[in-house]
Amino acid sequence: MRNGSLVRRRQLARTLRELRVHAGLTIEAAAPLLDFSPSKLSRIENAHQGVDVHIVRSMLDLFDVGGDRWTEILELTREASAKGWWRAYGLDDRGYVPLEAEASTIRDFTVTYVPGLLQTADYARALFETSFRRRSEATLERDVTVRMIRQARLTSAERPLELFALIEESVLHRPVGGTAVMRAQLARLVEAASLETVTVQVLPTGIGAHPGIDGAFTVLSFEGLGEPDMGYVEHPMGAVHVDKEEDVTRARLVFDHLRTVAHSPAESVALIERVAAQM
Template identity: 80%
Template sequence: MRNGSLVRRRQLARTLRELRVHAGLTIEAAAPLLDFSPSKLSRIENAHQGVDVHIVRSMLDLFDVGGERWTEILELTREASAKGWWRAYGLDDKGYLPLESEASAVRDYTVTYVPGLLQTEEYARAMFEASLQRRSAEVLARDVRVRMIRQDRLVSPSDPIELFAVIDEPVLHRPVGGPSVMNAQLRHLVSAAALDTVELRVLPCGIGAHPAMGGAFTVLSFDGLGEPDVGYVEHPMGSVHVEKEEDVARARLVFDHLRSVALSPAESAALIERVAAQM
């Protein structure tokens, strides 16, 4: 699944920028030698504009890059240009999905709903139906399907993703989709929590005030890709990516605190089972 995402384009952009600097060229000096404007080269180096292998070959020639490095960068260029699997469902490369598709680990704190990677089809459908965004039956089915495909990586032997989830206790009591749908969702949480790739903790109401009372957030990590962690926050007016290093570091610190004060995975599973038995 790891193809054509924003992360690969960022990798390529950073690499091309580093090669230019190593060659001792400024953007203003390099651009005309590539028949680019300085603004175009800047867009390429900031991953705001894509490039194909023909353009990258010209850049590698100018920056005097050869051998294995040449081959590696051209392969990265092809990967960055490849279409992500979500394109087949009519989705573009913006938003959260392309980032998650490259992530090795997700830290997810949710306060009003079950994390998407742990939702059942019925729960996800109920969530989409409750949204103010109008969806046709076809679009609704597509969105549910895409959410289910994302979950495949939790059990993938070749391309796994780790999920560290902390959910607020009230999430367990909110009957999204009705009691039967919610009961099935709770039982699914217990099953999913038994996966090696999932750590699920419940933040009990009894702990009182805590540093994440401002709302939910997600932190994505990209081990092995050389990319820094990225924060992601959804809100009623849309969503925002957080890339500033100190802001993301603060989010990680808050998440670690939540994990430390939340119930243990075993205690969390036991609580979920009790709530399901009462529903």
């Protein structure tokens, strides 16, 4: 069984909404037949409220769903309700990690630091230690551990995660954690670039202004789940999920353009190795 997450809940919510519409029922008509208020049914159909298999069985009966479809939807309900591995580390289902756990492809553009999926533990720890967000030693180590666990999917045989990492050249020269930590981090980038699932490209400083100069962003794709791509942007006050189609499409176009003006993967690796040798 796959880990439950926002993506799975959204998939279930969309399915239940489509079944209601196909049954010819409005929310106002269906809700009292399920002993719900219209607002509760609306929350369920928008993935703002979870449901268990008992509630879903009642909905499937009302919408006259049976056979294999019945079994598939109940299994999806169980998957959407399952606790993801991140819950054991004190994280909830509303952040970035649950989205990444269901993604098939990540397009990550970073302008100030190495992408989290390619960070060494020491590099990640140095970033966390300089954050204004106060962390106890235990919380710090937990966050580093979570970041390392996430990276396992890059080499997973069962559910590999494909990563396209686009990194501003200045990131290579910023000695996060000191020279030794940074040298090891650059070596990690070179090592990761050799994986079939990872493509690393460096955006040269010399190109000047470019469409991504406004800041870093991530686009997540969910092949096989029927979910549209999502965007994710971190900022000093928190983070935001972006699911408006035109915004996500624009982000993909910007990313694809930046890849055309960035160093090729081979040139990028050579540059990273030169920077490391000069440290």
